[in-house]
């Protein structure tokens with residue numbers, strides 16, 4: 114049986130409870146487990162006593178001197194013992210709630226302890242105890258995303274068990290020639306290296322191999338689909354030359370020059386026989402939707418149908434509403450098709466799509482489902498293309514005869530990266546905001562002065578405006594994000610008494626989230642406290658404050674995306690960064706936010722700041738989601754993967770030779786796997 118279909122239940126020690134806890138972390142199979150990567154490593158090298166500094170986490174060999182003492186505080190125990198470290202330095206060890214160790218901690222016994230050093234009290238608060246005197250502490254302990262039902266340590270143990278039991282069944286996906294060329298570790302060695310490293314070099318080599326594989330698969334998909342499009346199966350669409358002028362008549366205000374240029378690019382692409390693959394890269398609020406709707410309008414004039422796909426229902430609704438408004442005078446039929454459109458309505462819409470009465474279908478991935486047939490699908494627009502895998506797009510493409518494709522990117526991407534990821538794709542830039550926008554004022558306040566932010570929010574709410582309040586991003590090893598958001602929510606409610614405040618967090622069912630976002634959009638909620646699930650792309654012009662708690666924990670691109678949710682109407686808007694920035698880098702990020710509103714500049718700075726290790730594990734929005742690869746750090750690997758993918762696809766024998774079997778298998782799995790994030 115393949116590890117991909119082998120449930121985690123196959124592992125000794127995993128019962129229904131652990132299975133559920135793992136499932137909440139998206140770990141279902143042994144293969145998922147083995148490919149769950151640590152987000153950080155804790156150093157556990159033994160350190161000589163003279164090098165210990167107050168607050169350090171240290172690992173040491175010690176001998177117990179005298180019996181342990183146990184005291185109780187309610188149901189919690191506190192155990193203390195005198196020990197001698199490295200055979201000479203007297204230290205007091207303290208264990209919280211670990212009294213089960215008591216019987217084993219006998220006078221004169223050697224132990225290996227890890228804990229936090231308190232210099233003033235000469236006390237070590239012990240978190241880990243090994244009773245095996247000969248034990249060598251692993252130098253690096255991997256830390257995994259965990260939750261309250263399962264700890265990082267348990268996950269690690271399960272992974273080691275899985276490695277032990279199934280290492281020999283792990284298939285190698287990279288051809289030997291590639292492994293030799295780039296001196297890459299085998300898949301098996303890389304998994305051992307990442308989960309049980311003996312040194313930093315092990316981690317580096319293991320990561321390099323796994324990132325290479327991840328990127329190569331990504332590039333193979335991308336290039337393969339691109340190769341498909343280059344076969345001359347496209348068609349020139351008979352769009353009249355004055356389509357743009359006709360569209361502008363429908364708009365409430367003039368287009369920006371950048372929007373107009375992008376529309377002209379699209380018009381030219383549509384009229385050419387080769388299928389269009391164009392990316393619209395725009396700063397937040399630059400008006401990508403109008404450009405997308407122009408493309409739909411043009412296709413309609415040429416007699417074809419268009420699809421506009423959004424990652425969530427609420428964004429789909431937003432687009433459908435705008436499209437209906439703009440197109441009302443022209444009689445273009447717009448229909449919304451999402452998962453919640455069911456029964457008769459759905460049947461009617463499906464029939465009208467297949468008969469061609471509907472010119473523009475706006476929706477979510479429901480548009481990909483079986484049963485949706487078009488009479489003549491000529492254009493596919495995907496909003497935030499990174500959220501849809503390449504495979505999904507290919508699937509929709511199959512519904513038409515090589516339709517033209519337009520993608521909207523939510524975040525500006527620096528040139529170097531865009532080249533590595535998108536290569537020769539055509540790009541139109543929207544580097545200009547609509548006229549009349551007031552710049553967003555960004556200010557930073559230290560956490561202890563957050564009342565200043567709350568005062569500003571109260572003032573804006575009493576003027577009839579609305580506010581977003583973002584709770585800090587929480588690292589998995591700390592307390593969970595729901596708790597922190599709930600605490601913040603309580604504080605905000607107290608301060609904003611009399612206004613309607615609500616809490617939105619990532620663990621809510623998506624239907625509830627959408628309902629709440631809708632209520633906010635309709636003005637029924639005045640202030641929304643949220644973890645970062647606030648939708649990229651949401652457009653509520655009446656919202657004028659974006660307050661971000663724990664701003665030092667967010668990456669620049671994310672901060673800019675969040676800030677872009679305000680400043681979308683005629684009222685002056687504010688972004689308040691509430692922070693505890695200690696490191697130089699965190700302070701520099703906040704300064705950058707204060708000094709510029711230009712997304713392209715911010716994207717470039719983001720690359721500079723994100724040196725190795727910095728923000729490791731924090732996901733950036735606006736870029737494809739990789740499980741291990743980090744585009745800022747690893748873009749050279751992406752470049753190499755790109756070249757190799759092109760070379761592989763250029764060989765006929767790639768499709769049948771035994772040397773490429775592993776890759777073909779992996780590619781097939783990747784293409785079949787559809788991962789929606791909403």
Ligand SMILES: Nc1ncnc2c1ncn2[C@@H]1O[C@H](COP(=O)(O)OP(=O)(O)OP(=O)(O)O)[C@@H](O)[C@H]1O
Nearest residue numbers: 366367368369397398399400401402403547650677
């Ligand atoms: N030329 C324009 N003049 C005035 N308003 C415009 C213009 N273009 C777009 N708008 C309006 O600006 C707002 C933002 O547009 P849109 O939602 O398309 O932004 P976006 O580029 O998708 O940004 P984001 O990625 O931040 O969501 C909308 O309310 C839209 O109606």
